[in-house]
Amino acid sequence: MVIDTRIRIIDAAERLFAEHGVEQTSMRAITRAAEVNVAAVHYHFGAREDLLRAVLDRTVSPLNERRLALLDQAIDAADDDPPSVRSILAAFIRPDIEAIEGLRDRGVEIAQFLGRVYAAPAPTVERIMGAQFHAVSARFLKELGRSLPQVAHDDITYALRIVVGVLVAFFANATPRGRRGDLDTTDVDVTVERLLDFLVPGFVALPTRPGQRQLVGRRKRPPP
Amino acid sequence: MVIDTRIRIIDAAERLFAEHGVEQTSMRAITRAAEVNVAAVHYHFGAREDLLRAVLDRTVSPLNERRLALLDQAIDAADDDPPSVRSILAAFIRPDIEAIEGLRDRGVEIAQFLGRVYAAPAPTVERIMGAQFHAVSARFLKELGRSLPQVAHDDITYALRIVVGVLVAFFANATPRGRRGDLDTTDVDVTVERLLDFLVPGFVALPTRPGQRQLVGRRKRPPP
DNA sequence: GTCTATAACGGGATAGAC
DNA sequence: GTCTATCCCGTTATAGAC
Numbered sequence: 001m002v003i004d005t006r007i008r009i010i011d012a013a014e015r016l017f018a019e020h021g022v023e024q025t026s027m028r029a030i031t032r033a034a035e036v037n038v039a040a041v042h043y044h045f046g047a048r049e050d051l052l053r054a055v056l057d058r059t060v061s062p063l064n065e066r067r068l069a070l071l072d073q074a075i076d077a078a079d080d081d082p083p084s085v086r087s088i089l090a091a092f093i094r095p096d097i098e099a100i101e102g103l104r105d106r107g108v109e110i111a112q113f114l115g116r117v118y119a120a121p122a123p124t125v126e127r128i129m130g131a132q133f134h135a136v137s138a139r140f141l142k143e144l145g146r147s148l149p150q151v152a153h154d155d156i157t158y159a160l161r162i163v164v165g166v167l168v169a170f171f172a173n174a175t176p177r178g179r180r181g182d183l184d185t186t187d188v189d190v191t192v193e194r195l196l197d198f199l200v201p202g203f204v205a206l207p208t209r210p211g212q213r214q215l216v217g218r219r220k221r222p223p224p
Numbered sequence: 225m226v227i228d229t230r231i232r233i234i235d236a237a238e239r240l241f242a243e244h245g246v247e248q249t250s251m252r253a254i255t256r257a258a259e260v261n262v263a264a265v266h267y268h269f270g271a272r273e274d275l276l277r278a279v280l281d282r283t284v285s286p287l288n289e290r291r292l293a294l295l296d297q298a299i300d301a302a303d304d305d306p307p308s309v310r311s312i313l314a315a316f317i318r319p320d321i322e323a324i325e326g327l328r329d330r331g332v333e334i335a336q337f338l339g340r341v342y343a344a345p346a347p348t349v350e351r352i353m354g355a356q357f358h359a360v361s362a363r364f365l366k367e368l369g370r371s372l373p374q375v376a377h378d379d380i381t382y383a384l385r386i387v388v389g390v391l392v393a394f395f396a397n398a399t400p401r402g403r404r405g406d407l408d409t410t411d412v413d414v415t416v417e418r419l420l421d422f423l424v425p426g427f428v429a430l431p432t433r434p435g436q437r438q439l440v441g442r443r444k445r446p447p448p
Numbered sequence: 449g450t451c452t453a454t455a456a457c458g459g460g461a462t463a464g465a466c
Numbered sequence: 467g468t469c470t471a472t473c474c475c476g477t478t479a480t481a482g483a484c
Contacts, residue, residue, distance in 0.1 A: 005467080021344070023248055026459060037469055042461065044467090112344065119343035119396050120245065122335065162422060165393020166386050172343050198386055201425030229449080250477060261451055266479065268449095 006044045007116055009035045011106070014055050015096075018113035022052060031100060038154045048167035053128050056066050059103075059110065060117065060129060064136045066095040082147040085203050086196055089163065096167055118164055150208040159203055166199065230268045232258045235330070237279050244339035246276060247346045277352050283327075283334065284341065288360045291317040295367060296445060306371040309427050310420055313387060316364055320391055320414050339395030343386055372434040383427055390423060 016025045027048055031038045045051040049121035070091035074083040096114055103110040117125055137160060144156050185191045236258035240249045251272055255262045269275040294315035314358040320338055327334040341349055361384060368380050 021247075023245075028459070030310045038460085039462080039470085040468065048460070063449090116344045119392055120340045122248075158418075159422065161393050162390050163393075165391070165396070166389040168343050168392050168396075169385050169389020172389075194382075195430075197429050198383065198426035201429045202422035205421050207421075251479095262478090263452085263480080264450065271479070274470075 005034075005036055005040055009036055009041050009044060009051065010054055010058060012036075013051055014059055014113075015106075015108050016057060018109050018111075021116050021122075031045075039158040042195065049124050049128070052124055056125065056128050057118075059099075059108075060114070061132065062106055063095040063099055063114075064132055065137055066098075067092055068139060070094060071140065075143070083143070085147050086200050087156075088140065088143050088147060089196055089199055089203070090192060091162075092163065093167065093195055094188070094192050096171070097185060097188050097195075100171070100185050101188055113171075115168045119168040119172070141217065144203075148203070148206065152208045152209060155206050159206060162202070163199055170195070229258075229260055229264055231267060232264050232274065233260055234278055234282060235273055236260075238283055238330075238337075238434075238442050239332050241276075241279060242333050246266075246349055247348075251275075273348050273352070276348055280349070280352055282334075284338070285356065287323055287338075288356055290322075290393070291360055292363060293318055294318060295364065298321040307367065309368065309371050310424050312364065312367050312371060313420055313423055313427075314389060314416060316384075317391060317419055318412070318416050320395070324348050325410065326393075327414055327416055335395040337395075343396070345390040355442065368427075372427070372430065375430045376433060379430050383430060386426065387423055394419065 005050060008028065013025070013030045016030055016033060020029075027041055028038060030051075031041060041048075042053055045054055071088065074091050076089040077083070080088070099114070100111045106170070121129065141156060144160065144210075145151075145153060148156060233254065237249070237254045240253055240257060244253075250260060251265055254275075255265055257322055266275060269278055289446060295312065298311040298315050301307070323338070324335045340346075341353070345353065350374070365377075365384060368384065369375075369377060
């Protein structure tokens with residue numbers, strides 16, 4: 001074995017999926033980039049979708065595991081109190097920002113990849129990741145509900161969805177290697193805090209129900 | 225002419241682009257749906273990208289025109305003062321929400337279409353719409369800068385990008401015809417206000433420069 | 449204006465030699 | 467494990483009959 005064909009294929013696929021999108025990347029493009037024969041990928045993975053599964057398992061699944069781990073940490077750190085909305089959202093956001101930085105060393109512009117996967121998952125991606133995404137968001141919704149007892153469940157769902165959208169926009173426009181000095185993500189802490197500064201106030205402004213104990217800044221619904 | 229082949233083609237293309245994405249929609253699928261021959265589209269439009277241009281011109285461009293018109297209205301309504309951030313953002317997001325409702329009558333699930341176009345525009349879409357998107361956002365950035373003189377230009381750019389992300393999230397999850405009672409957009413006013421309630425606090429929390437006259441709720445950057 | 453037929457190509461998958 | 471050769475499909479685009 002030269003360097004392990006299997007790994008070379010996953011590396012190339014990961015990079016090309018990120019760059020051009022899953023559905024726009026042909027197996028031939030992947031094998032060309034990996035300098036491997038077309039048949040090798042069928043030998044090692046089976047069908048195209050199985051290769052996609054291998055890539056998502058290595059690249060996206062760990063992000064969700066880390067999200068849950070950070071959430072548990074936040075809960076522990078808060079003792080018996082419910083953790084702050086900020087700390088919950090930090091657990092949700094941070095793994096992606098870390099990944100953007102970390103994967104640059106592998107030459108993978110993961111940001112746009114995640115943007116696409118989160119925003120408009122291709123049917124194949126949906127099949128593979130759907131259950132996992134659902135489980136993670138269910139867990140975060142539960143914890144957010146505990147920290148915001150006066151906010152209706154639907155409103156929290158809605159707000160978390162917005163968080164995902166913000167990540168998508170953030171990723172989709174993250175310039176490769178910070179070119180154009182555009183969206184600098186080189187300092188993970190700064191980037192996370194900056195996003196939280198924008199998002200947390202939106203959660204605080206969520207409408208509260210009768211026994212409101214929440215905060216200021218109530219919103220007015222327009223006249224009916 | 226049966227009903228005008230040209231229109232039938234655009235209608236079908238619009239619907240399929242929205243449903244499956246631009247790059248995933250073949251001309252054959254379009255002509256099948258339009259019950260038109262494959263060659264007809266070449267006769268009427270030329271190449272595939274020219275058809276795409278026709279669809280975007282009819283569906284997305286009017287949204288940007290309306291954005292600018294609403295922005296002008298907001299400026300007029302504020303007399304000589306700079307308009308509020310809320311009114312500027314309302315002008316930005318309202319046309320999309322209106323379109324989601326309006327196009328349902330044509331059977332077009334425009335929401336997912338816009339989500340894809342805004343989040344990760346295909347290269348072809350980028351070629352066609354890039355300049356227009358840039359012009360519109362430049363205009364809004366200018367006005368936001370006037371209304372938030374103490375906020376750095378980069379931070380406003382950053383925040384507007386987040387707004388786009390919020391729209392993307394909103395679109396991506398808007399269920400067809402409000403099925404699953406999920407994200408109800410039947411009342412445009414309510415939907416717009418709800419989004420603004422989440423977004424405006426984030427703008428208010430943007431960092432201000434020395435001569436700050438802005439507001440409360442300052443953020444801390446983490447230690448370097 | 450609308451059709452059929454076909455050119456020219458790229459895609460995923462597999463059989464079978466090495 | 468890895469290669470070549472090939473099958474069969476769907477794609478855009480065009481030529482030419484009607």
